[in-house]
Amino acid sequence: MTEPVPHDPIPASALAFLLNADPVLAGIIERVGEIEVPREPDLWWSLVDAIVSQQLSVAAAATILARLRALGTPEVPPPPQVLIAAPDDDLRALGLSRAKVSYVKDLAAKWLDSTLQPERIPTLPDEDVIAHLVRVKGIGRWTAEMALIFCLGRPDVLPVDDLGLQVAVQNAYGLPERPRRDRIAAQGEAWRPFRTAASLYLWRSRRLGGP
Structure with missing residues (x-):
């Protein structure tokens, strides 16, 4: 999607949870720093x-x-x-x-x-x-x-069919090949109820060349 103008910060509660839930993701969060979610309200x-x-x-x-x-x-x-x-x-x-x-x-x-x-x-x-x-x-x-x-700002969405997310998970977890959707879904269980924030950080990690 093209990037809308309004932006919302990642909630502090989501960051605190993810930092404790997954050490690999915690490393990505620390490297990427604070991010905001682009939002199209219409x-x-x-x-x-x-x-x-x-x-x-x-x-x-x-x-x-x-x-x-x-x-x-x-x-x-x-x-x-x-x-x-x-x-x-x-x-x-x-x-x-x-x-x-x-x-x-x-x-x-x-x-x-x-x-x-x-x-x-x-x-x-x-x-x-x-x-x-x-x-x-x-x-x-x-x-x-x-x-x-x-648009709707839902906090627990994990788009397992997204190619960019698949590549980000492969890079982050050192997998030999791009993971299947069930592998990402299983990994994502650790991120509930903040899988949206996890997805956003994984996407952003690709801009930095991976973790």
């Missing part, structure tokens, strides 16, 4: 961002998102009504693939017809949020987990 736009960002570099996704964002006002991104009414060719001209045009329009349609019940989503448990969001074409578990982390 769930609709967070999901558009997540769809656009799939399989793209951060820079490429940011360019396309800026073009899409310009369809709204300076203060508010374009609402579902605007994107669903936009001609497909116009959205393609902004850089969206044909598939992503269909994904964004399906999201807009399901947002407007209450299939997603967006007003309820912030009140639902994590797995129920995921079950709601994967009803949209082009949104899988990973995309829903990104919304849980970077």
Whole structure:
């Protein structure tokens, strides 16, 4: 996902827990230092961002998102009504693939017809949020987990299918190959109920060349 503007600090309680729960992760936390969580408070736009960002570099996704964002006002991104009414060719001209045009329009349609019940989503448990969001074409578990982390601010999300997280775990724990999702899930049991913070620190560790 492209990085939103607002940022929230990692709670001190999460850091204290993780420092005591896992010596490897504790070393990463000490090396990385304090970090903040980028946050997109608008769930609709967070999901558009997540769809656009799939399989793209951060820079490429940011360019396309800026073009899409310009369809709204300076203060508010374009609402579902605007994107669903936009001609497909116009959205393609902004850089969206044909598939992503269909994904964004399906999201807009399901947002407007209450299939997603967006007003309820912030009140639902994590797995129920995921079950709601994967009803949209082009949104899988990973995309829903990104919304849980970077929009809804859920503290205990572990996106085991994320390639960057897999590589970070491999480097941190000296594994001979990239770990499978069940290996990461098992390791993550030590990080509950703060697996989001653990994931963020592991992601950030890659910027430093590993632990």
